[in-house]
Amino acid sequence: MDVYYPPGSGLAAPEMLNSLSGLEFMQRLAAGTIPPPPIAITLGFGIASVERGKVTVTSRVGAHAYNPMGTIHGGYAATLLDTCMGCAVMTGVERGYAYTTLELKVNYLRALTHESGELRAIGRTLHVGRRSALAEGQVLDAADRLIAHGTTTCLIYAR
Secondary structure, eight states: OOOOOOTTSSOOOHHHHHHSOHHHHHHHHHHTSSOOOHHHHHHTEEEEEEETTEEEEEEOOOGGGBOTTSSBOHHHHHHHHHHHHHHHHHTTOOTTEEEEEEEEEEEEOSOOOGGGOSEEEEEEEEEEOSSEEEEEEEEEOTTOOEEEEEEEEEEEEEO
16 A cells, blocks of 8 residues: 655655664754654654654643643653654664554653643663664653653564
């Protein structure tokens, strides 16, 4: 099945993914020379910094992410963790390869609200091999309090 990538959709064309290393791809995404993916626009997060093995994602949550209990839905922090950890893994992936999440574990420590301020999700790789990778991440609020911690196992595959 062919996938259509309309101009301006925020989806990187497969040939672009195949022509760059994971680190080059992530650096271009952070610099804005590759448009952000639709999920980043929908949830309001962006890449603040990229280096090999470490990616920081920032976000300021709004009312769109509240649950019925009056706090930000836990899936928001999980998505930030999945993003920063996966992007950190991507920085270690060779040209022609990509990754996908096999497992995600999240520990929540505090509730998020709009008063949490700008969030930082920092992902770091622990191991990047030829077929799999392991990373950990943290979500911090504007006061540098730990909101959530996560780990992930990713599958690395040829594109």
